Amino acid sequence: MCTPREAAVKELFGKLADGTEIHRWSLENGGTRLKVLSYGGIVQSLEIPDTRGRHANVSLGFAALEDYVASSPYFGALIGRYGNRMADGAFTLDGEAYRVNVNDGDNSLHGGAQGFDKHVWDVEAFTSGSDVGLILRHTSADGEMGYPGTLRTKVTYTLTRHGDWRIDYEATTDKATVVNLTSHVYWNLAGEGNGSVYDHELEIAASRYTPVDSGLIPTGEPAEVAGTPFDFRRTKSIGEDIREADQQLVYSQGFDHNWVLDKGVTAEPEHIATLRDPSSGRTLKIATTEPGVQFYSGNFLDGTLVGTGGHLYRQGDALCLETQHFPDSPNQPSFPSTTLRPGQTYRSTTIHSFGV
Secondary structure, eight states: OOOOSSSOEEEEEEEOTTOOEEEEEEEEETTEEEEEESBTTOEEEEEEEOTTSOEEEOBOOOSSHHHHHHHOSOTTEEEOSBOSEEGGGEEEETTEEEEOOOOBTTBEETTSTTOGGGSBOEEEEEEETTEEEEEEEEEEOTTGGGOOSOEEEEEEEEEOTTOOEEEEEEEEESSOEEOBOEEEOOBOTTOTTSOOOTTOEEEEOOSEEEOBOTTSOBOSSOEEOTTSTTOOSSOEETTSSTTSOOHHHHHHTSOEEEEEOTTOSOSSOEEEEEEEOTTTOOEEEEEESSSEEEEEOOTTOOSOEEOTTSOEEOTTSOBEEEEESOTTGGGOTTSOOOEEOTTOOEEEEEEEEEEO
């Protein structure tokens, strides 16, 4: 088992057009190596060993800051204020109507065009016993992207002595608002740039999912996964049913849906998903406090982006497992609430455990 050399190594990664310096922080613990940018809280690289102890970067990303700014599909980013989609960029809270930034057809996606993924975060390294990590902070002004309230956000990335990557989210507001934070890492356990993840094996502890319309907005009523391509209650490969003639798969060109986790919202993280790459033997187990997970099978990677390893990313070259509340919850009264009020603290935790 590895021990941490030091809290983190900080280096200049690049500069934004206005001259703002962006730094990269490198951490290592328990066999896991993590590189994080102050821009967007982005996980630029996450390396884990295979059955023979050989490390590979299992997250998609770019080698240069300019690519993240110009064309990133949220590679590795912190997502907020509201992860996933908001129908028509609108919601009503306490009788007041709000319009938020629209950046996905008629809808708002991941907090709008200038979401948390486009902001520079304050980053502080720490050690705690045998753990190492980073504390990231960002304050979102009242009215930013149309959202009410000044939102003060703190996100803690921790690498444990076992090599687990833990994310703890916290947020407070001075006015009633809606919040749904998540991480948008694209996973390929064979190593980024090594082709399709359709042979990866996935299990999700969910008996229901939320069907969507053609704009990928939930229709409102969760559906049973039994007898559909969305049944991952038993382990199966990503590609087993991805080409079935199912209208839901047609809408999203694959999987891009929210699974309603059987455990619901929990005070402590509970196991909800296991991902395994048969070729390398690498596994990823996810535990969370959240009620949902958005499984996205990399459908819109189109061969126009060159990744950190110098390879083009094509459809199905990675997948996302975004632990979160449900899409469009502010407009869906039957979904778990995403409302945050003054005096309350938003808290959410997700743990990624790696193994072979």
